[in-house]
Each structure stands twice: as C-alpha cells, then as structure tokens.
Amino acid sequence: MKDNNAKYVLLGLLSHNPMTGYDIKKSVATRMSYFWDLSYGQIYPTLKDLEKNKLITKKVEQNEKGQNRKVYTITDAGTKELQEWLAKPARKEVHKYEFLLKLIFGDQADFELNLKHIEEFKARNQRILQTMKLFEENVKPILNQSEAHFYVLLTVLLGKSISKASVEWAEDALKLLREHSGGEVKT
Amino acid sequence: MKDNNAKYVLLGLLSHNPMTGYDIKKSVATRMSYFWDLSYGQIYPTLKDLEKNKLITKKVEQNEKGQNRKVYTITDAGTKELQEWLAKPARKEVHKYEFLLKLIFGDQADFELNLKHIEEFKARNQRILQTMKLFEENVKPILNQSEAHFYVLLTVLLGKSISKASVEWAEDALKLLREHSGGEVKT
DNA sequence: TCTGCTATATATCAAATTGATATATAATTT
DNA sequence: AAATTATATATCAATTTGATATATAGCAGA
Incomplete structure (x- = not known):
C-alpha cells in the first residue's frame, strides 16, 4: 500500500x-x-x-x-x-511563505505595498498566537486526564513561540522599512 | 497561461x-x-x-x-x-512539521524516541540559524549597493527569528519531557 | 592516468497533493 | 419559509514533488 x-x-x-x-x-x-x-x-x-x-x-x-x-x-x-x-526519523520541515516571495521582490513594488504585506502577516500571526494561547489554557487543566494531552501541549507551545516571534519580527520589519524609505540620508 | x-x-x-x-x-x-x-x-x-x-x-x-x-x-x-x-494579497503561510506529527502521537511511542525527534529538530534549526546569521553578515555591508539587498535582509531576519525561537522551544520541550517522564509524583 | 565525485545544465514523468466541487440531509438562524 | 451552517462522503482536474535520465567539464586522489 x-x-x-x-x-x-x-x-x-x-x-x-x-x-x-x-x-x-x-x-x-x-x-x-x-x-x-x-x-x-x-x-x-x-x-x-x-x-x-x-x-x-x-x-x-x-x-x-x-x-x-x-x-x-x-x-x-x-x-x-x-x-x-x-x-523513523522525521523529514525536515517544509515552509511556504508566499508573502516573503512578494517581499523579497520589494524593490519592484512601492513602499505601501511592502508595508501592507508585512501588516497582513502580522495580523495572521496575532490570530494564531491567540488561538495557541487559548489551546494552552484549555489543555493545561486536563493534562492529568490523558497522556496524549501532554504531547498536544508541546506542539501548541511551538506554535505559540513561532507565531510570537513572527509578530515581533513584523514589528521590527515595519520599523526598518519605514526608516529605509522615509529617512533622509544624513551628512 | x-x-x-x-x-x-x-x-x-x-x-x-x-x-x-x-x-x-x-x-x-x-x-x-x-x-x-x-x-x-x-x-x-x-x-x-x-x-x-x-x-x-x-x-x-x-x-x-x-x-x-x-x-x-x-x-x-x-x-x-x-x-x-x-x-495582490499573499495567501497564508503553509507549514509541514513532520516531526510534530510524530511528537503529537508521542503517547504511542517511548520516551527516548520522543526526545530524539526533538533533538533532531533542534539540530536542524541550529544549522538554519547559523546560515541565517552568515547571510545577515554578508548582506549588511552591501546594503547600499542595491535596493534588492534590503528586502533579502528582511527575509533573512525572519528566518533567523523563527529558527532561534525553534531552538529555544526545543530546549524547553526537552526539559518538560524529562520532567514528565522521569519525575515522580509528589504527595 | 584513470576513477570517482562534484558541478553545470536541461529535461521528463510517475506518484502524490491540493483545492474545488458534487451530493445529501439535518439543524439552526433570520 | 428561506437561507445558512454543520454533518458526512466522495471525486477529480490541475498542480507539485521527488526522482531520474542525459550530457559534459573539472578536480582530487590513488
């Protein structure tokens, strides 16, 4: 099979x-x-x-x-x-960040467009972060009920960490992009 | 087309x-x-x-x-x-974490196996983190040479943040797993 | 020198996956 | 009464993946 x-x-x-x-x-x-x-x-x-x-x-x-x-x-x-x-060992992780595909060609687009892609990414990850926090709260009180819950918690914690890091990156990136575009070059 | x-x-x-x-x-x-x-x-x-x-x-x-x-x-x-x-707006991100698929069914496996999957994930992400740091060092000095470099840097910074968060999660997860398996329940 | 390995370069294809759609019914909302 | 959402199974065209085939060049080591 x-x-x-x-x-x-x-x-x-x-x-x-x-x-x-x-x-x-x-x-x-x-x-x-x-x-x-x-x-x-x-x-x-x-x-x-x-x-x-x-x-x-x-x-x-x-x-x-x-x-x-x-x-x-x-x-x-x-x-x-x-x-x-x-x-058996797991294969390596596969990611598809379509917004990075658009951002990496940001020199072909204008400033507002690049901002928008980052802001939307940030919003997506804020939603995920909230969901992960909710899952965490729901699983923690019932950890003793089943061995399986503990492993669900581990996966939720990774989702939480990564979406948090993503939101933080987005904030830094928005700052960098604004500096890059708006900032006049000083003598 | x-x-x-x-x-x-x-x-x-x-x-x-x-x-x-x-x-x-x-x-x-x-x-x-x-x-x-x-x-x-x-x-x-x-x-x-x-x-x-x-x-x-x-x-x-x-x-x-x-x-x-x-x-x-x-x-x-x-x-x-x-x-x-x-x-056009980007589609949401797609992820495939095969090791989480194995970890989430960790109650069907034994302790050492679950540890191993996390350790391998940690190692993969340490390698990625190093690569991203290298890319960052290489791109930063030539930022002024081309507008495109700035956008490459942004994507590299996200890779760096996420792989760093992943390594940190792995360390926490290893600790939690050892406590979970090894720790005797106190009165 | 020759053997194997790596790099350059193009190309194809079976197998797997995606994303959408079709069908049918029940329950709920407006 | 109509519209929407939820339950449930099923299919399939279009796309993607992963591997493989072909051909040549360059290089390291035995």
Whole structure:
C-alpha cells in the first residue's frame, strides 16, 4: 500500500478514538492546524486503503436521521504500523511563505505595498498566537486526564513561540522599512 | 497561461538578472531556502511557458565547452505582470512539521524516541540559524549597493527569528519531557 | 592516468497533493 | 419559509514533488 504521511495521521488519530472521515478532517483542522493539513481527497481514499489492508476496521452506524456514519477503528496491526513509523526519523520541515516571495521582490513594488504585506502577516500571526494561547489554557487543566494531552501541549507551545516571534519580527520589519524609505540620508 | 507561484518566482529573479534554469534553481535554494522551494519540474516547463507568452526572452549562448546555456531575460510585459502580482494579497503561510506529527502521537511511542525527534529538530534549526546569521553578515555591508539587498535582509531576519525561537522551544520541550517522564509524583 | 565525485545544465514523468466541487440531509438562524 | 451552517462522503482536474535520465567539464586522489 502507498506510504504517505496521511496514512499515519489517520492511524495516529484513530489510535486515540474511533472516528469518521469527517471527524478526522475536523481534528486535523483544529489540533494540527498550525503544522499540518489534510484534504478529503487524501482522507477518504486512505481510509479505504487502510481498511483493505486491515490496519483499521469499518463499522457503519445505521442512522435513521442523517447520513450513515462510517466509524473507523484501529487494529493491532495498525497500531504496530504506527509505532514503526514513529521510530523513523522525521523529514525536515517544509515552509511556504508566499508573502516573503512578494517581499523579497520589494524593490519592484512601492513602499505601501511592502508595508501592507508585512501588516497582513502580522495580523495572521496575532490570530494564531491567540488561538495557541487559548489551546494552552484549555489543555493545561486536563493534562492529568490523558497522556496524549501532554504531547498536544508541546506542539501548541511551538506554535505559540513561532507565531510570537513572527509578530515581533513584523514589528521590527515595519520599523526598518519605514526608516529605509522615509529617512533622509544624513551628512 | 497557468498562474502559479513558480511563474512569479521566475519573473522576480529575472527582474534582477538574466539567468538560466539552473541558475534559478541555485538562487531559490540559497536566497529562498528558508521559505520556498522550486523543482526542475516546475522551472523548465514554466520558462517555456513564459517565453511563449513573451514575458521573458531566450538567448542561447553558444558554448564550445559544455552544454549550451539558455539565458532568459525579462521583458517589459513580464515586469508589468510581476508588479500586478506583487500588488495582490499573499495567501497564508503553509507549514509541514513532520516531526510534530510524530511528537503529537508521542503517547504511542517511548520516551527516548520522543526526545530524539526533538533533538533532531533542534539540530536542524541550529544549522538554519547559523546560515541565517552568515547571510545577515554578508548582506549588511552591501546594503547600499542595491535596493534588492534590503528586502533579502528582511527575509533573512525572519528566518533567523523563527529558527532561534525553534531552538529555544526545543530546549524547553526537552526539559518538560524529562520532567514528565522521569519525575515522580509528589504527595 | 584513470576513477570517482562534484558541478553545470536541461529535461521528463510517475506518484502524490491540493483545492474545488458534487451530493445529501439535518439543524439552526433570520 | 428561506437561507445558512454543520454533518458526512466522495471525486477529480490541475498542480507539485521527488526522482531520474542525459550530457559534459573539472578536480582530487590513488
């Protein structure tokens, strides 16, 4: 079977709770919003694939009201596969900062435009920072309830640190840019 | 023609200097290493496409020794297209932290494994931090030589801030993890 | 000298991913 | 009553990735 990260995200999440594809999408979009993303185009085919290979099992919940929910549960083989993957070294981080792509060509644009890109980046990171602080507050009181919470906290703390550093950079960059553009050169 | 970021990376780089596809690959891999990546599979087809649409022009350098170099130069239409793109708001940042994917399922692994993932992340970021410091030192003395250098500096400063924050997080996380695993619970 | 390694340079392609869209129903808001 | 949001599954064209193929030059070391 194909060996992509999506496979292990699903196994990992299902190792905590049985879930539907829709649940998984939501889970990734909240818990992992800072550092990962999965589309339905990855989730549903991968669920099929995992089931075919007996790493998870499907149970169709007959629901009178609404769509039938297909709830997936991890198997022992699935748990083993997950643990083997966890033992392998991680690949290096991948980043895409589209705004830096625009900023690095800032000499081709005018001052206000460059300011705007930085300000929008700052605003995005302020929102993320707030979210991370909220997550932190929510997880800290329930740390003792489950071993898994501790690891969620670690990931949240990285998101918090980086978004904070990003906001601080933005403030410095705005200052530097204003000096660079506005400041007359003194004798 | 297709409208992807690769197109604008090429136009942006060619707005500074005429280059070959190979030069572009190297340029992205150094200047932009922190925040963007382009494969040959994007570069060569996009160069063809840009030339067909007269946003760049090709000049084949007849080289007795070695392969012929195809040097591309941006046109006025290309410059205009670049500037229009620069004026549009940037999309939000995309991150992939594979090690966090492993760490967030840390309850399924053992202590040493989780430590190892954090340590490797720390090492990666220490290397990046050093590179960014080097870039900073190299660019600062030549800031007055070209307007473009100032914008490169801004991007380098963000890479520096974030890799520094990442190293610091790693140190805190290692401490927290050791406490979490090793510390006996007191009355 | 020749062997292997690195650098220059262009090019392609299978496999994976993205982002959008389609379908259907329930619940909630206006 | 209509519109919007939420739940839930599914597909697919377009794009991106990562690897590989091809060819030549230059250099280090055995």
